[in-house]
Amino acid sequence: MCHIVRQFALTVAFTAGLYGILLGISYLVVPPLPHRGWMDAWDTEGSLLSTAPKYVYLGRGELDVTEPKVLLIGASNTGVGLRRKDVQVLLPCAKVSNLALGGANISELRQIADLVRQAQSPRARQSNVFVLGIWFGMFTNTDQNWPAHPLDTDLDVERYRYGFERRSANGPVALVPASWLSRAVVLIRPYLLLERVARDMSSSLRTGLFNKAMVLDEAETEKRSLDQAGKTQTVAMWRQLMGPRNEIAQTQVGILRALIEELLNAGNKVVLVDMPVAPWFTAATPWEPSYVRALEVTIGRFAGRPGFKVMRTDDLRADEGFTDEVHPKPHLARALAARLATRLGPGICKGAEATRQTGVSASRAAL
Numbered sequence: 001m002c003h004i005v006r007q008f009a010l011t012v013a014f015t016a017g018l019y020g021i022l023l024g025i026s027y028l029v030v031p032p033l034p035h036r037g038w039m040d041a042w043d044t045e046g047s048l049l050s051t052a053p054k055y056v057y058l059g060r061g062e063l064d065v066t067e068p069k070v071l072l073i074g075a076s077n078t079g080v081g082l083r084r085k086d087v088q089v090l091l092p093c094a095k096v097s098n099l100a101l102g103g104a105n106i107s108e109l110r111q112i113a114d115l116v117r118q119a120q121s122p123r124a125r126q127s128n129v130f131v132l133g134i135w136f137g138m139f140t141n142t143d144q145n146w147p148a149h150p151l152d153t154d155l156d157v158e159r160y161r162y163g164f165e166r167r168s169a170n171g172p173v174a175l176v177p178a179s180w181l182s183r184a185v186v187l188i189r190p191y192l193l194l195e196r197v198a199r200d201m202s203s204s205l206r207t208g209l210f211n212k213a214m215v216l217d218e219a220e221t222e223k224r225s226l227d228q229a230g231k232t233q234t235v236a237m238w239r240q241l242m243g244p245r246n247e248i249a250q251t252q253v254g255i256l257r258a259l260i261e262e263l264l265n266a267g268n269k270v271v272l273v274d275m276p277v278a279p280w281f282t283a284a285t286p287w288e289p290s291y292v293r294a295l296e297v298t299i300g301r302f303a304g305r306p307g308f309k310v311m312r313t314d315d316l317r318a319d320e321g322f323t324d325e326v327h328p329k330p331h332l333a334r335a336l337a338a339r340l341a342t343r344l345g346p347g348i349c350k351g352a353e354a355t356r357q358t359g360v361s362a363s364r365a366a367l
Contacts, residue, residue, distance in 0.1 A: 022190040029193060037065040038095040040084045048189065050196045052079075052101050056112060057158040058192075060119040061182035066127055068094040068348050073112050074133030076102035077275050081328040082133060086337035094348045100133065101154060106252040107142045108153045109134075110259045115155065117266075118178040129269040129344065134256065135277055135326060136291035139248030140241060162188050218330040224323040234325050235284050247290035257298055260308070269307040271343060272299070276313040276332070281325035311343050 030048045039062050041052040049055040063069060070091060072082045079100035088096040099112050109132060117125050142153060152160075156172065159165040164184060165172040176184045185192075216224065226234065242248075263270050274295060282288045302308045313336065321332040328336065 026189040026193040037067060039097040041099050042079045048192045048196055050199045053154040053158050056099050057155055058185050060116050063116055064120045064124050066123050068127045070094045070096045070129045070131060072098045072100060072131045073109055074100045075104040075138055077326045078133030081275060081333050081336050083333050086334055087340060090337060090341035091348055105138050105140050106256045108155060110255055111155050113259060119181055126267055130263055131271045131273060133273045133275045135275045136248055136287040139252040141249045141251060221323060222329050226324050246286040248287055253294045260302055264305055264307055271309045271311055273311040274313055276317045278319050278322040278325050279317055280319050309343055311340060
């Protein structure tokens with residue numbers, strides 16, 4: 001019996017030591033990024049987290065800071081249309097994060113907002129400014145967006161991948177408290193490094209097999225546009241994605257309104273951005289009228305509420321401003337950033353000054 005116990009103890013010690021070595025290697029190969037208080041899901045260079053959903057889910061502890069935070073949330077057109085670097089340079093008073101996810105619908109937009117708040121302290125939550133970028137293509141039900149996992153979004157996959165949460169009849173159940181998330185991520189660093197290496201090594205292969213778009217610089221992106229065949233294919237793709245209805249999903253409208261209500265009741269600021277869409281696409285598809293009706297009702301419901309603002313973009317819609325049906329070119333992205341900064345600037349800077357004064361007062365009180 002003693003021999004068995006001894007062998008078991010040696011096995012545990014050897015396994016722990018080996019894992020410690022792998023953990024150390026992960027720090028040498030990919031050192032942790034300095035604490036910045038902001039995130040950019042569209043630029044994960046230098047991060048161990050190789051995909052945007054993984055980056056948002058596992059890295060959100062970065063946003064547990066008390067400084068004013070502008071959180072850009074939406075789908076891919078928000079990711080490239082409200083670029084973090086463009087907005088940040090215009091709003092130096094705040095920490096700007098781009099948490100947009102490609103292919104996100106309104107349900108996943110809500111998940112992002114909820115996950116961020118779960119990882120924050122009550123004081124950190126008070127300085128959130130949620131910028132919700134929406135358009136009619138986001139109003140699809142989850143079982144249409146993710147048919148392979150009818151109840152799982154891209155973020156849900158990350159919830160369960162490492163055992164931090166488990167499925168239940170009532171939704172995800174946390175096994176690791178959000179406040180422990182950053183420490184828990186340290187323990188899985190060897191796995192994350194392996195995933196990152198595998199992804200980087202297979203990048204060229206995946207590009208060839210699946211025809212993934214290559215990264216273009218700004219000058220190349222400005223020249224990019226769809227020909228008529230590309231437009232026809234795009235419309236067909238969206239008709240399949242949106243389903244047989246000629247209207248947006250009203251369940252998603254309800255989710256958006258519930259999210260705005262909850263954020264405002266919690267003392268957060270909300271900017272609802274009606275993201276621009278290429279006119280040729282709205283003319284070729286049937287969903288914009290129902291979206292416009294739902295948007296106007298939503299705006300009317302929250303108009304006048306403290307902390308709620310709307311950003312219109314009707315005058316920025318021109319076919320030459322888009323690389324495809326919905327993704328803005330760099331010049332349009334800069335125009336969108338400037339408009340957002342104009343809507344947010346004064347309030348954000350006042351919030352930053354109030355936070356600074358609170359910190360000064362607290363320091364003096366401590367003395």
